[in-house]
Amino acid sequence: MKRSILNYLIVLASATMIAATLSSCGPKDADIKAAVTKQMQAMPDMSGMTADVKDGVVTLSGEVKDDATKAMCETVAKGVAGVKSVVNNCTVAPPPPPPAAPVVIAADDPLTKGVTDAIKDFTGVKADVKDGVITLTGEIKKADLKTLMMSLNTLKPKKIDNQLVIK
Amino acid sequence: MALQDKYKELTDAATASGVTNLQVREQDGVLYIDGDAPGGAAKDRLWDIYNKIDPDFRAGDLVMNINVTGLIEGTKLKVVTQSSNLNIRKGPGTDQPIVGKAAHNEIVTLVSKSSDQWWLVRTDAGEEGYSYAQYLTPA
Known part of the structure; x- marks a missing residue:
């Protein structure tokens, strides 16, 4: 009985020693995580990153704007005391689509010429062009309206003001 | 929106x-x-x-x-005027002199597209000039 208590004490003592040795070999995961997160949050490009730490291995995740920032995240994490290695799971955001180019409106001179050509065969149709706006007056057969509009719409007008009377 | x-x-x-x-x-x-x-x-x-x-x-x-799209050089085009002949002009515009005519329903060949409105075409008789695209459709 005495012997088993002694054995128990020895085991307990060695377990305590091992635990003490392990914890003293570097900062705890939670501390590393806090340090890495603090570093990331200090940089605007990395503020959205999250770091998970297990046994000194840091796993980075989140979206960054480019490859350079992704590499920088890894460098920053590696610089934190106690970090053994870094798994870089950051994703790079796709580039934003280019802004749509403004609509090009034809100048009045070529537009007027184009309109003259387009209405030539539609007797009864009159057209006026001013500041890119085509104003249609007069009359047209219903069957012809679509054909005329199809051709006027390719001339790059600002708008078409259709005041035609449909016969 | x-x-x-x-x-x-x-x-x-x-x-x-x-x-x-x-x-x-x-x-x-x-x-x-x-x-x-x-x-x-x-x-x-x-x-x-x-x-x-x-x-x-x-x-x-x-x-x-x-x-x-897809209308390339050599495409055969049909003249789709209502009934009259299609004017073939020296240049792209109704102010340009008429150099030839293509009959209603005649087939012509696309040479090139000068603009969305005016296409350079050639008739089987060898006349070449600009016609208004609205009256041409792939044959």
Whole structure:
């Protein structure tokens, strides 16, 4: 009985020693995580990153704007005391689509010429062009309206003001 | 955004019918739809939808510039005037002298597209000049 208590004490003592040795070999995961997160949050490009730490291995995740920032995240994490290695799971955001180019409106001179050509065969149709706006007056057969509009719409007008009377 | 909603059926149909380079932009109260249709039938359908949403094209809030692509040099084109001959002109414009005529329903050959409105064509008789694209359709 005495012997088993002694054995128990020895085991307990060695377990305590091992635990003490392990914890003293570097900062705890939670501390590393806090340090890495603090570093990331200090940089605007990395503020959205999250770091998970297990046994000194840091796993980075989140979206960054480019490859350079992704590499920088890894460098920053590696610089934190106690970090053994870094798994870089950051994703790079796709580039934003280019802004749509403004609509090009034809100048009045070529537009007027184009309109003259387009209405030539539609007797009864009159057209006026001013500041890119085509104003249609007069009359047209219903069957012809679509054909005329199809051709006027390719001339790059600002708008078409259709005041035609449909016969 | 309201205009894009109004013409949503049209832009959806454009995407569905394979219109490429589709651009839908709103500027100063007008919606501009540009794109290249794979054929005359697709373009025609879009115009029918436009006419349904805005009967007789009265609203003045849309400019739809859809052109038919895939018409390359050598494409045979049919003259689709109502009944008269199609003028073939020296240059792209009705102010240009007439250098030839193509009969209603005659087949001509596309030489090049000077613009969306004026195409350089050649008749079987060898006359070459510019004709108004509206009266030409792939044969």
